[in-house]
Amino acid sequence: MLELLQGPLLISILAGMVRIATPLLFSAMGELVTQRAGIWNISVEGTMLLGAVVAYVVASTTGSPWLALLAAVLACALISLIMSFVTIVLKAEQFVAGLALNLLASGLTLFWFQTYVIGREPPKFAGFDQVDIPLLSDIPFLGSILFSQRLLTYVAFLLPVAVWFFLYRTKYGLEIRCVGENPKALDVKGLSVGWRQCLAIMFGSLMSGFGGAFLMLGYSDRFVPDLIAGRGWLVVVAIIAGNWMPFRVVGAIFIFALLEAVAIHAQVVGVSIPHHFFLILPYVASLVLLAGLRSRTHQPEALGVPYSRE
């Protein structure tokens, strides 16, 4: 265990943590806005998977990771219309709708994977390149952890600030929060609840598209059907454990990311403990976090309750 804490290895673990945190940050910030608008959307896992599949297909056919990212984000925004239709128009149980989307995404992915990928030479794809920020990346220790990452990682790390600013310092953010807390108040003012929820769901999906695409193009070297491996669920955990507050959510995400980075490095270094036990860590940590952080003071009052005037 001690060798894990030596210099170069520690840098590698922390840099890994930053990289792994990237897709989680995207999805979590999107899902946070969705949930603050009162929609209990548990389809993050499925949406990220869709984003990853689309990114993989487009990246391997066009060779451009940026085009792939665009396609993934668009596809996820489109699929969010299903969620909006079922939850806002039909007012079905939100949990059930999210579950259905997750099952649909994994089913379609499995079919696509068995049709196009299995038994063939997996198509090559170009991922995102590392972008060293001049000067900053030369800082000892911190430089290689924080400033020698992919471009999207820098975006992801600025995202919580942007989402915080949007939610707490803009009129639209206030409206979104109001939809989650007291939709009636907004409705009486003549402002559409459904329309805002639809946009919030779309934003959440779109961000999960970023997350899924990054996981594929900035993190993995091949596609597997369980690529997301529960990360979409960890995002939901992070939001609950973070009491629906942007920066606390980020804190929870760093814990998951650190544990995953440790697990990967433990496998490489060759610790005597079977590596499966390291891989379990984020999931165990999520249960511990939820049991320990039980404050739900910022949970939107109307979370998961379909709004109707009657």
Add this chain to the structure above:
Amino acid sequence: MISVQRRSGSSLSWNVACYSAAMICAFLTSAALLAFSGGDPAKAFSALLTGAFGSQNALYGSLAKATPLLLVGLGTVIAFRAKIWNIGQEGQVFAGAMAAYWMSLWVAPLPYWLAWLLIAIAGLVGGGVLGLLAGYLKVRFGTSEVISTVMLNYIVIYILAYLLDGGPWMESGLTVAYHQSSPVNPLLEWPILLGQGSGKMHIGFILALAAAAFCAVLLEKTSLGYEIRAFGSNPTALRFRGTNIRRLLLVVMLLSGALAGLAGAGELFGTSHRLRAETLLGIGSSGIVVAMVGGLRPSGVMLAALFFGALKSGAIYMRLKSGTPAGLVSAMEGLVLLFFLCAAVATKLQLVRVEEKVHA
């Protein structure tokens, strides 16, 4: 003019129309998906049907595939009717199979009927305990069961991966892990009732039918069933009535998990005879689909389990005949579920002809 209104009662013919439309939509979308991916929908679907119903043996195969789906579906019904969102069926199936396998390592010297009983009970207990754990986290720490059950899925699946890959249950005599255990003791395999070759229906099917009867009686005729339904529709009223909500939650999670666990044990000792993640993977999520498509009623779940069991069984033949991957059935599950969700809303509505007011 025709307007859409909320329906006061429910009409059987309208329900049938809505769900038939949903089923047709799901099949058309699947056919489009197939055509889009370069397959021949007509060929694939006819192979699927032949594989599912084409011969007596195919029929038995469909029943065998329906068995675990029915058990998991029933467990899901018990939880979902109470609006307790147990979605840890995947892990509970694994836990049941693992507990049953562990039990089988000890009980071989016992008389067959006792060994068989102990293995079935181990399956029930394995799944039940995992469900109970999520229930405990809910009542003790307020942890959402949606989250805890999903997390426990991953934890259990990794534990099984460890046990089979370098752990104590790795197939003996091998240096390379095939991610499977040694075959179970042939004396302990569950008896085959009907069929041979690929279509073998084991005694678990009878157990599943019994479980369906048990669930129907439990939900409709017992006070626990009443509490389950009441907790789903109006938890506050139930609380005021003085019902012990914590106990109810734990009992529901225990029962729900136990049925999934039995499905896992049956799959291991009735069909695959080796503990292996691939053979168990997907049973849990298909079972959830079966429960919801079955309208969360034991009778509906039986129909849905037979339907999806037939699809799963037919998919094997379909892949051989038309080259269409079996994953098509997973995609169809998602599509059927989504369209049924919409149809369920539609059944509550009606089209009414409204006389237009004539302004003088």
